[in-house]
Amino acid sequence: MPKKAAELVGGIDIGGTKLHAVVADQQGRVLGRARKKSKAERGFAPLMRRAAEVLGDACRTAGVKRPRLAAVGVGAPSPVLPDGTAVRAPNLGWENVPLVETLARALKLPVHAANDCDAGTFGELVFGAARGASTAIGLFMGTGLGGSIVIDGKLVTGANHKAAELGHMVVVVGGRRCGCGNRGCLEAYASKAGMLRRIRHHVLCEGHQTLLGELLDGDFSAIRSSVLAEAYGAEDPLTVETLHEAADVLGAAVGSLLTMLGPEVVVLGGGVLEQLGRALLPRIESAAARSTFPRSAFGDSELRLSRLGDDAVALGAVALALRRTGDGR
């Protein structure tokens, strides 16, 4: 499909709690954005309708009619097969749902879908912190730890289209139990879920005092990144210790990834690092330097904080849709 200068593309980030849509041009400039709650518990079909609505809202903000869009990209918390099937999204209750087919029918537009981390990493590569690189890794620390790999401009999804689950790379054989059931996964140390488990253990089993008790009103079941940042800013010892451990382990994983894959750029993002990235980056970097082989290879790569923030997944979906439209794929 030949591209016109005015070609606009939509991007939708389908999350467990919210939908986030953008309308952007080929340079990744966002002309309009919109948000909506996911209400995923209502099922797949209603969620697809809400996704179409939130894209409509973004179009209205941008002052464009939806049929004018050249294509739509979608990021979802699931592996996505080449035929557009979303394999498994526990947060959304999805198991082998026809994501692309359903949305394309609802929108009457070409739709391209990808895993949300893959989209976020690709967005940083095309429009954000890794612009200009062709080999990059993205690591996003939020409730979980998501990651993706781009080699020579192509997302690595494995022969089975399920790979690049960097949150579940093993960093401590036989180590801490992860939410996935395995042991020693990166996510067990460097994610809000992993850190909360550590904090709960210290508070409930060992009677540690922490400012978080007050900030969370004693409810340690979930935590916002801004609350972690507040406790860190107030130098609450348990929070500082927990975040430093997370940064050290994340840094070791980064060094290990540099050793294995030699990317030009590693982009660090996600809610926790949007709040605390500047504070933790030096610590992540020095742990990474200690874990890179050969040591000199550390200097060949750059660690950068994410630039696209909340738009990363939606803009990455835009970038993927542009790429695939351009390819004729």
Add this chain to the structure above:
Amino acid sequence: MPKKAAELVGGIDIGGTKLHAVVADQQGRVLGRARKKSKAERGFAPLMRRAAEVLGDACRTAGVKRPRLAAVGVGAPSPVLPDGTAVRAPNLGWENVPLVETLARALKLPVHAANDCDAGTFGELVFGAARGASTAIGLFMGTGLGGSIVIDGKLVTGANHKAAELGHMVVVVGGRRCGCGNRGCLEAYASKAGMLRRIRHHVLCEGHQTLLGELLDGDFSAIRSSVLAEAYGAEDPLTVETLHEAADVLGAAVGSLLTMLGPEVVVLGGGVLEQLGRALLPRIESAAARSTFPRSAFGDSELRLSRLGDDAVALGAVALALRRTGDGR
């Protein structure tokens, strides 16, 4: 260059102690092979002359004249830049040596060079245990632990051409000290060097008894894989324990690599596994299954023992030379 059916290619494996050369056809059939000691301590130029000689010997065994070869592939224990410079081979005393240029001048033939593990993995992909796969990982447990990654038929060497050092991926953050100076590298657990360090510690610091004391005549500075196999076969407790730990950690690393990269095949080779692969494979597999995410992804990949044995690096170099000659690269 158009290929003739009779096109023959040479392959040379440059190791720290020995040179191994083959002459093979395009199907990877070995028509002749030869060996020579490296005598690397004599310097780079004499080693290149010996490499030319060992290839000449292989040609004689094959009954071919060297000028009839279409090209020569070389594997060396160093990262190799696209211009043919070998960056750093501590065992050979190399630092930025013009490997391809020197050999091409000596042989008056087109020469293609690669890291030895890369060549070995590529050889298994084209002619060996991973034949037919396009995405594969090779792990070779010998004195060290070497590894390589092929994605979509292409070796992953990183933007810096130094990557895929899988022996130095971090499997235990803050864990055992590795020969490279970092901590918790795979090689610190799953290599002869790493295992010997563990065995020495148990014998010298904790007074453990082991059959190895007798087999090695009290000299724990090096060990042949066949000696490890003998002690394992005799159920020497320290040897069994050490090899089982190595298999468990290697398996966890394999699971982690499946999670990250989703290859179709993982090829396991190197001296230790040539001797003990059959005995240890079930243990490696069950550790890998416990460390793969999602668990179902374990079933998407196959773990296979190397098929090319001593010829792997030389035949892989042949495969690379054939590929690059075919590409016009």
